[in-house]
Amino acid sequence: MVEELLTAAAGTATAAAAYLLAAARVVKQYERGVVLRLGRLHGTARPPGFTLVVPGVDHLHKVNLQIVTMPVPAQEGITRDNVTVRVDAVVYFKVVDAPAAIINVEDYRFAVSQMAQTSLRSIIGKSDLDDLLSDREKLNQGLELMIDSPAIGWGVQIDRVEIKDVSLPDTMKRSMARQAEADRERRARVINADAELQASRKLAEAAREMSETPSALQLRLLQTIVAVAAEKNSTLVLPFPVELLRFLERAQYPTPDHAPEPDGPRPGP
DSSP states (O other), X not given: OHHHHHHHHHHHHHHHHHHHHHHEEEEOTTEEEEEXXXXXXXXXXXXXXXXXXXXXXXXXXXXXXXXXXXXXXXXXXXXXXXXXXXXXXXXXXXXXXXXHHHHTOSOXXXXXXXXXXXXXXXXXXXXXXXXXXXXXXXXXXXXXXXXXXXXXXXXXXXXXXXXXXXXXXXXXXXXXXXXXXXXXXXXXXXXXXXXXXXXXXXXXXXXXXXXXXXXXXXXXXXXXXXHHHTTTOSOOOOOOOHHHHHHHHHHHSOOSTTOOOOSSOOOOO
């Protein structure tokens, strides 16, 4: 009798252990468990830790709540100003409602990917090339709103959307390079012209100052000679201004009345 009781107890313990092993589930910290009992949603999402389900009756779906980084394949489109471009992006999203992610959509990852590609093509068609190249923050916000609107019903929250790269045709790249080069050349010419204008005004002021004091012109000439001699040139060309020659002439012949008569007979009329 005792042996039969021990055998029955052992069998019961074995059956309980087998049932416990079949019913035991572990939900990780970054997951939530959604239980479908006979195909219907049972209760709320199971929290992290150890949980039990009814074997053969309950089916536990584990939903990851971590932020998912999903690259969006490059989409080719025509911008509003008729330029063909290829744009790729990346989407950051996470599940905020685990039961909705299981019940409302078949595959929320695939749904978000397709919505991101469709929204990216729509953004390309509504934007100009300059906006794609320089105003990406505004386009990122618009793209995030377009994806987030339907994703709310899937239990998914779009955290951030970033446009990664904009590929242009080679002909467009060359055209933009020529345009940038022409613009830089235009600005260089304007700067040079402005510099010439300022220099001419300063030279005019210097000329007026020197005209009042002729000796300043001589000092400037000597400074120029010193600057040229510092370059160690073998040949030095020294221009003599007419004013200097006239000054030397007046120093040699003070007045016309005392000027010496030239030697020899004067030629007749």
